[in-house]
Amino acid sequence: MKNRPVVLRGLMDGWRACKDWVTHTGQPNLEFFSTHFGKSIVQVADCGTREFTDQKRMEMSVAEFIDHWLKDSANYHVNATTNEHGKPLLYLKDWHFVKEYPEYLAYTTPLFFRDDWLNLYLDNYSMHNEPDACQEKNEISCSDYRFVYMGAKGTWTPLHADVFRSYSWSANVCGKKKWLFLPPSQSHLVFDRNMKSSVYNICEDVNEAKFPGFKKAVWLECIQEQDEIIFVPSGWYHQVHNLIPPSAPQQHHHPLGHSWHKTYWPVRFVGMEDTISINHNWFNAYNLSWVWDLLLKDYNEAKEYIEDVRDICDDFEGLCQRNLAANTGMNFCDFFIFIACFSFANLVQLYHLHRVNENPSWCLFPKAQHLALNLLSAQKIVLKMKTVDALAGDHAFLLDLRKIMDDSKFLELCSGLDRTYRGIHEEQQQNYDKETLMDDLGDLDFIVKSCSQIYAPEDLVSFIDSAVKKVSRAFNRESPLLPELDELRSPDAQ
Numbered sequence: 001m002k003n004r005p006v007v008l009r010g011l012m013d014g015w016r017a018c019k020d021w022v023t024h025t026g027q028p029n030l031e032f033f034s035t036h037f038g039k040s041i042v043q044v045a046d047c048g049t050r051e052f053t054d055q056k057r058m059e060m061s062v063a064e065f066i067d068h069w070l071k072d073s074a075n076y077h078v079n080a081t082t083n084e085h086g087k088p089l090l091y092l093k094d095w096h097f098v099k100e101y102p103e104y105l106a107y108t109t110p111l112f113f114r115d116d117w118l119n120l121y122l123d124n125y126s127m128h129n130e131p132d133a134c135q136e137k138n139e140i141s142c143s144d145y146r147f148v149y150m151g152a153k154g155t156w157t158p159l160h161a162d163v164f165r166s167y168s169w170s171a172n173v174c175g176k177k178k179w180l181f182l183p184p185s186q187s188h189l190v191f192d193r194n195m196k197s198s199v200y201n202i203c204e205d206v207n208e209a210k211f212p213g214f215k216k217a218v219w220l221e222c223i224q225e226q227d228e229i230i231f232v233p234s235g236w237y238h239q240v241h242n243l244i245p246p247s248a249p250q251q252h253h254h255p256l257g258h259s260w261h262k263t264y265w266p267v268r269f270v271g272m273e274d275t276i277s278i279n280h281n282w283f284n285a286y287n288l289s290w291v292w293d294l295l296l297k298d299y300n301e302a303k304e305y306i307e308d309v310r311d312i313c314d315d316f317e318g319l320c321q322r323n324l325a326a327n328t329g330m331n332f333c334d335f336f337i338f339i340a341c342f343s344f345a346n347l348v349q350l351y352h353l354h355r356v357n358e359n360p361s362w363c364l365f366p367k368a369q370h371l372a373l374n375l376l377s378a379q380k381i382v383l384k385m386k387t388v389d390a391l392a393g394d395h396a397f398l399l400d401l402r403k404i405m406d407d408s409k410f411l412e413l414c415s416g417l418d419r420t421y422r423g424i425h426e427e428q429q430q431n432y433d434k435e436t437l438m439d440d441l442g443d444l445d446f447i448v449k450s451c452s453q454i455y456a457p458e459d460l461v462s463f464i465d466s467a468v469k470k471v472s473r474a475f476n477r478e479s480p481l482l483p484e485l486d487e488l489r490s491p492d493a494q
Helices: 016-020 032-036 062-074 115-124 183-192 287-307 308-311 316-328 330-355 367-385 402-408 408-424 434-450 455-474 481-491
Strands: 006-009 041-051 052-063 090-095 146-149 156-160 166-176 179-181 219-224 230-231 238-240 250-254 257-263 270-272 275-282
Touching: 032 062, 041 156, 041 481, 052 062, 052 156, 052 367, 062 090, 115 275, 115 330, 115 408, 146 156, 179 183, 179 230, 179 275, 219 230, 257 270, 257 367, 287 330, 308 316, 316 330, 330 367, 330 402, 330 434, 330 455, 367 408, 367 455, 402 408, 408 434
Parallel strands: none
Antiparallel strands: 006 230, 041 052, 041 090, 090 146, 146 275, 156 238, 166 230, 166 275, 179 219, 179 238, 219 257, 250 257
């Protein structure tokens, strides 16, 4: 099943969050949160007030949010966005819990989801090369994409596709959620005629004149129970409610035994439950193309929007890139640096694998093939970037590989990648220290000396080519890994 939603069970056993955050009756342990984390300042959404394409946000402490929850949730009635006293339903969203409480260890990321380049990178680097590109507290330019959500019965999230068109996973610590998914092939049906704005709430009356294709959309519906995790693929629009839905008109059984439904508009709800969930957004080599496609689309829209100031703007392209970073979360330069760092880190891992293995068939190992696929994916994206006019001239990149090698942040990135892939490929964990890194970098040093300055996408392609050619000389010519590496260098790949 490629790029399809999946419900997973049995992956939350032993999580501290499932013990501390839930009462013996299965309800959110709000007193625990207020006592232990009450001073944290969090983003809270007013589910009854729209602001642009999202719900209105406000800041408050966790203790204040819980006080509001306890006072008002008892007055809630079905299908309302406020309680009976007119006070808004508030939904705590995007709480950077892991960053704020790294020692607490509320959960362990399931093995399926650990190949997470986005959060590994943000644990060591800032996403933005230019600090002024986004405001420090801009929600989209945050320190990581690992969140806790908490909401009383009736809270919900409007229709959206995830940031960067990343993958995401959402674990229900308690409560139930109703998910409504729309596959990428139907996403145009929820946009207006100009493909500029999308439907906000699919459960309300939708203006058919503005959104003429909406009623043709066929939604995939799912109920997520407590202790279940939902995988959300790249590009799938979805709307989520902390409610229990009625019986659907047609039932389909998921291969893992979970019930899915095809649902046609309009959608109705009955029942409700308070909910706590843990959510990650991430991407890696497998969905990098989704990230680039979104960046390119948003760039073209940003450029079109300010086209009328081109003639009076001293740095029109720079303005486009700043707007892209502010609106999307990164710009072309940020994304290129990200890919360059991970390309270099994957090469280091590949050289390390070769250096420590006396087995001549080491290139047959799944880990070696995994690394080769990562490099292949990175190069394909860089070759796409090469075709964009905006990446020529003054806006080409300047990336010093020698400085990357000497930066302690890169050691941490390599160490994190090593731990991740040892876990995925069931290898014994070892300490990847600076001495080990320097030994691995020694093999790459002559390449870095000859190609240490990266000015444009084609420079990174050449660097990967040179490094792959060197390591491939040690490969058995009959290895299934070699065709992947040969493809990486072939003219057809370009």
